[in-house]
Amino acid sequence: MAPALSHPVRVAAISFLNPAPLMWDFEHPPVAEELAKRYALHYTLPALCAEELLSGRADLGLIPIAALTPELAVVPGCTIASLDRVRSIQFIVKAPHTLGTIRSVAADNASRSSRAYAELLLRRFHNNAPEFLTRHANPVTMLQEADAALLIGDPALLALENREAIEAAVGPCEWFDVAHEWKLLTGLPWVAAVWAVRPEAIKEGRIKADQLEADLVRSRDRGLTHTEDLVREWTPRIGLTPATIRHYLTENIHYTLTPDCIRTIELFRQYAGEEQILPPLAPLRFL
DSSP states (O other): OOOOOSSOEEEEEOOSSTTTTTTHHHHSTTHHHHHTTTEEEEEOOHHHHHHHHHHTSOSEEEEEGGGOOTTSEEEEEEEEEESSOOSSEEEEEETTOOTTTOOEEEEOTTOHHHHHHHHHHHHHHHOOOOEEEEOOSOHHHHHHHSSEEEEESHHHHHHHHTHHHHHHHHOOEEEEEHHHHHHHHHSSOEEEEEEEEOHHHHHTTSSOHHHHHHHHHHHHHHHHTTHHHHHHHHHHHHOOOHHHHHHIIIIIOEEEOOHHHHHHHHHHHHHHHHTTSSOOOOSOOBO
16 A cells, blocks of 8 residues: 555546546545545646646646647557547537538537647648637537537537537538547547646655556546446536437547557647647657
């Protein structure tokens, strides 16, 4: 049993469905009590995790790959990714528009990476640079105002469940799964987020690198063995059916940072830099 740290690692965490397996040990006894000796958790939005790391308010965070900077080190082992269809990133285009003709996109700005993926797909592969409008995640009002809507996370999953009602309100639409489109165009998995750490936290002795990686991987592995418990926990929280949540956690989301996932991060940041969507990123820094 590892001793308690005098200065626990400060963790910027996310209380969404897709990272739920990664957070299992941190949120459930008996291991949570042991991890609390080494980690101090607080919850924030994905887009703010990197900001907290860079400002020194957090040491470890699950951050969008669009927010990676040279100052942060990727922790090997875990990711939030998809090998094909993710379902929780939906790009909805009103007829008669196509991806090449839309001029405006109402975007849920909950995820910086998802918006960057959408912009990248349009600019690089469809020669189109529509205006992006940040809007509340309501697909009907978004599509009443713009030619297309970008929905992220739980609202995207809910929209798929209510597709007929949405199209009854706004007219026929074409629905694109952004992860699937990326896979078709690049042959690589779609990657949303990784654990990143301030290297200073390791140098300051807050925790050893191998201990950090082992804690995160064990939490993921145990979380993946508790899918049915997660289904029971999350069904009343977000209004999706148990079957939808189960399929999402077991079929849509991929949690292991493989070499192909690393290649995706590199290619995504290369393309996004070339298209001036994100700042260029030097070679990835790993813990």
